[in-house]
Each structure stands twice: as structure tokens, then as C-alpha cells.
Amino acid sequence: MRLGRRRRLVPRHDAPRRHPLHVLGELVRHAGEDGPVRPRRARPAQPPHRPGGVRRELYENRAEFGDEILSHPLDDAYHKARSPVWHRIKVPFLSAANWGGQGLHPRGNFEGFLRAASKDKWLEVHGIEHWTHFYTDYGRNLQLRFFDFYLKGHRNGWDQQPRVQLQIRHVDRFVERHENEWPLARTQWTKLHMNSAFGLSPVAPTSSQSVSFYALGDGLTFLSEPVEKQTEITGPLAAKLFVSSSTRDADLFLVFRVFTPDLREVVFQGAIDPHTPIAQGWLRASHRKLDAELSTPYRPYHSHDELKPLKAGEPVELDIELWPTSIVVPAGYRLALSVRGKDYEWQKSSGARLSNFKNELRGCGPFLHDDPRDRPAAV
Incomplete structure (x- = not known):
């Protein structure tokens, strides 16, 4: 429509009448062509064969996010x-x-x-x-x-x-x-100790003990005795491990778990994954350096500003954060800590999928550590 000389509305015959959504569709189709778009006719202001414009600007601003992250392994200026x-x-x-x-x-x-x-x-x-x-x-x-x-x-x-x-x-x-606060002021911080019998106990071993596992296998699980009364665990968790490896680096995956009296694992519908464990934590051994100012006994904070490679067979001390959680454990249930060299799996196949994720949901949602560029054989 346009305004005529006599100030009355008359139809234009040189352009089809269109719903605004149709115009929007043209704007979207033309947005990738060279040159800015004229909103009135939804056509490129410059012929599409001319260099420069929107297409070149978009192309030059593109980045391979995964490659950028891999090229900045430490907390440098980029991060x-x-x-x-x-x-x-x-x-x-x-x-x-x-x-x-x-x-x-x-x-x-x-x-x-x-x-x-x-x-x-x-x-x-x-x-x-x-x-x-x-x-x-x-x-x-x-x-x-x-x-x-x-x-x-x-x-x-x-x-x-x-x-x-x-x-x-x-x-x-x-x-x-x-x-009124976090962590909860009335928290009773409690230590549990792992032992070579794969137990998780409030009693510390009386002698030095060690166990081994294959990094890409199912790892080790340390299981407590049944809890005697209902116990709430709400807050951050942390683990201290002394680890050696035959490789120059090692990835540690820690999973805090709860089992029923008949040893069925308690999992929950998480933000994405339908079989999410109680809590998880991760650390690459070469990133073990702590930030002394920000670390606490219940929450180690790693500076990620220096790589400290492993020496074959030489144990190092690792403080590993497990992310905050909450669970009220019924009497008779058991606590467990799994130490692995790869991502947690609720079971080998669950059949659970979402259309916008490439992987099957087996406990970690889409957040997997399986890129061969990031996890070469030496890690």
C-alpha cells in the first residue's frame, strides 16, 4: 500500500502483497549473501558476485571452538x-x-x-x-x-x-x-579411607597399601559397610589419592555412588541424562598444582597454570574435587567411590538418546572425554 496525492490509500500494482513473515523469510535467505540487506525489498544491496560483505565477514569470524580449546590447555590469557x-x-x-x-x-x-x-x-x-x-x-x-x-x-x-x-x-x-549459606555451616566433615580390600571405611589403614587398574577398563570401586542410620550428604566432596602410572600423564575420573542393600546403584534423572550418578569429579594428573589461596580441604582448587608431567612408576599426590551434591541415604544402603581412567557408564547400553546429541546417554549425558586429540595414548 502507498499514500496517494489525495491522501487516500490505494493498492500498489508493482509488488505483490505479502505477510510480514514472508518478508522475514527473504531476509533470512539473503542474509548469507555478500553485502548488507535492504529491509524494504529484502534484496542484497550489492550483487552477490562482488567480494567482501556479509559472507566474507562471517567467514573471517568463524572459529573451530574445539581446536581453540585444545590449543589453550592452561588457564592463559585466552581463558x-x-x-x-x-x-x-x-x-x-x-x-x-x-x-x-x-x-x-x-x-x-x-x-x-x-x-x-x-x-x-x-x-x-x-x-x-x-x-x-x-x-x-x-x-x-x-x-x-x-x-x-x-x-x-x-x-x-x-x-x-x-x-x-x-x-x-x-x-x-x-x-x-x-x-543461610553454602557450604552449610553445620556440616560434619567426615573422612572415609580406601583400602586394598576395596573397602571404604572411617578407619584408616595401619600400613601402606596399593591397588592397580587398567586405565581404559572399569576401574576400581571401593564400597562401604551399610550405613547404620539415615545419613544426609549435602555439600562439596573431595578425594586425596596417591597415584603412579606407566605413562607421562593420567586422567582420573572419580564417581561417588550409592547402592541399595542388594547392590543396585541409585541413579537419578539429571539435567540431561536419565541415569546420573550422585557426584563426579575429574583431574588430569599433570594439572595437579593447587591454588593455595582458593583451596580448602573440602574443595581443592587447581590453578591450571603449569603442567607437571608424571615420571613412570613415581607416585604423586592428587587432590580431586567432586562437584557438590545432595542425597539422603537410607539406613542399610552403602556408599561407594569409583576410581576410573575413563568416563562413568551406568551400563554399556541404555538405549536413551536425544535427537540433538550424537552419543547414547549412559550416565554422563553428552559431556564425554573421548576426543583422541585430547586423550592420546600417552595420557
């Missing part, structure tokens, strides 16, 4: 430029984590809550997939209260909201609980 500067984060925030998001989001959720300079910060942790819990009424209502308070000025009591809201995980349900 620092893409990492948060915690003391500069002062805005209010609500950080929502998932117990079953091992290998992805919980790192930023817990780290941000602990280290950001903001005085107005909250941590929420839930289970199951995001879209069946946090993206439905429970999570939506929580977010609306936060945003209404800070963006609309509603006096809705958010300023009285406890700083930590946890969905405490039981073997058959979640129970909501509020806390």
Missing part, C-alpha cells in the same frame, strides 16, 4: 578474557543450579554464589531436568518474585528470602529446605 571477574560483579542475582548437571552449569552456579562481590545474591538448587522443574511453575514463580522486587519495586518480601534454597534429594523424592 582469562572469557572468565568472570568476580570482584566486579555487584548486581543482585539469583543463580539456579541442578544437582544432575555434572560437567556443566553447577561450576558457575556455586562458584558465582561464593565468589561474586554482590551483597544481594541467592542460590537455588533443584533436580530432574530443568524443563520439568525450574522452567515450570516452581521456577517461574521464584524468578518472578526476584524480578518483581528488583525491576518493578514490588515489596513482595524477596528481601527476606533465605539466601539458599535447596531441593534435598532423597532416593524417591525431593524435599525443599532453606539455608
Whole structure:
């Protein structure tokens, strides 16, 4: 349509009438051609055969993300430029984590809550997939209260909201609980010791012991006696190992597990994988150097600024973080720690898949450490 001289609307006969979505379709089709796009006619401003323009700019800005990560194995300027500067984060925030998001989001959720300079910060942790819990009424209502308070000025009591809201995980349900800090101040930090009989015990061995395993096999699992009473484990975990290898480096995969009295493993629907274990942790031995300022007994923090290769047969001390978790263990159940040289597998085949992931879901979702460029035979 166009405005005629007599200020009345008359139809244009030199162009077809189109719904705006049709124009959008043309804009999308032309966006990859050389030159900027004229929104009015949805055609390239320059003939597509001319050099330069959008196509060249897009091409020159492309990057192979996997290759870039592999070319920066240490925490160098590349990573620092893409990492948060915690003391500069002062805005209010609500950080929502998932117990079953091992290998992805919980790192930023817990780290941000602990280290950001903001005085107005909250941590929420839930289970199951995001879209069946946090993206439905429970999570939506929580977010609306936060945003209404800070963006609309509603006096809705958010300023009285406890700083930590946890969905405490039981073997058959979640129970909501509020806390004032993380880790929980009333935590009873407890040590369990591995022994050569593949036990996990509060009693330390009286002599030096060792066991061996094939790095690409099923590893070793250390199993506790049945717990005598219901026991809650909520918080971060850590393991100290003394390891030697025949190779110049070694990848360690630690899995904290719970078993029923008849030794069936307790797994959960995680953020992605339907058979997610209780907690996991990873460390490449050459990255074992600790950041003395940020490390704690329950949370080793690695600096990743220096490679320390192994010497064949020579033991080294490794402090390995297992990501935060929550589980209420019923009486009669057992705790276990598996030490492996490859990713955890709930079973060899589960049949579980999602259309946008190439691999079968066997306990770790899509977060696997199986790239031969990153894991050569020497590791």
C-alpha cells in the first residue's frame, strides 16, 4: 500500500502483497549473501558476485571452538578474557543450579554464589531436568518474585528470602529446605579411607597399601559397610589419592555412588541424562598444582597454570574435587567411590538418546572425554 496525492490509500500494482513473515523469510535467505540487506525489498544491496560483505565477514569470524580449546590447555590469557571477574560483579542475582548437571552449569552456579562481590545474591538448587522443574511453575514463580522486587519495586518480601534454597534429594523424592549459606555451616566433615580390600571405611589403614587398574577398563570401586542410620550428604566432596602410572600423564575420573542393600546403584534423572550418578569429579594428573589461596580441604582448587608431567612408576599426590551434591541415604544402603581412567557408564547400553546429541546417554549425558586429540595414548 502507498499514500496517494489525495491522501487516500490505494493498492500498489508493482509488488505483490505479502505477510510480514514472508518478508522475514527473504531476509533470512539473503542474509548469507555478500553485502548488507535492504529491509524494504529484502534484496542484497550489492550483487552477490562482488567480494567482501556479509559472507566474507562471517567467514573471517568463524572459529573451530574445539581446536581453540585444545590449543589453550592452561588457564592463559585466552581463558582469562572469557572468565568472570568476580570482584566486579555487584548486581543482585539469583543463580539456579541442578544437582544432575555434572560437567556443566553447577561450576558457575556455586562458584558465582561464593565468589561474586554482590551483597544481594541467592542460590537455588533443584533436580530432574530443568524443563520439568525450574522452567515450570516452581521456577517461574521464584524468578518472578526476584524480578518483581528488583525491576518493578514490588515489596513482595524477596528481601527476606533465605539466601539458599535447596531441593534435598532423597532416593524417591525431593524435599525443599532453606539455608543461610553454602557450604552449610553445620556440616560434619567426615573422612572415609580406601583400602586394598576395596573397602571404604572411617578407619584408616595401619600400613601402606596399593591397588592397580587398567586405565581404559572399569576401574576400581571401593564400597562401604551399610550405613547404620539415615545419613544426609549435602555439600562439596573431595578425594586425596596417591597415584603412579606407566605413562607421562593420567586422567582420573572419580564417581561417588550409592547402592541399595542388594547392590543396585541409585541413579537419578539429571539435567540431561536419565541415569546420573550422585557426584563426579575429574583431574588430569599433570594439572595437579593447587591454588593455595582458593583451596580448602573440602574443595581443592587447581590453578591450571603449569603442567607437571608424571615420571613412570613415581607416585604423586592428587587432590580431586567432586562437584557438590545432595542425597539422603537410607539406613542399610552403602556408599561407594569409583576410581576410573575413563568416563562413568551406568551400563554399556541404555538405549536413551536425544535427537540433538550424537552419543547414547549412559550416565554422563553428552559431556564425554573421548576426543583422541585430547586423550592420546600417552595420557
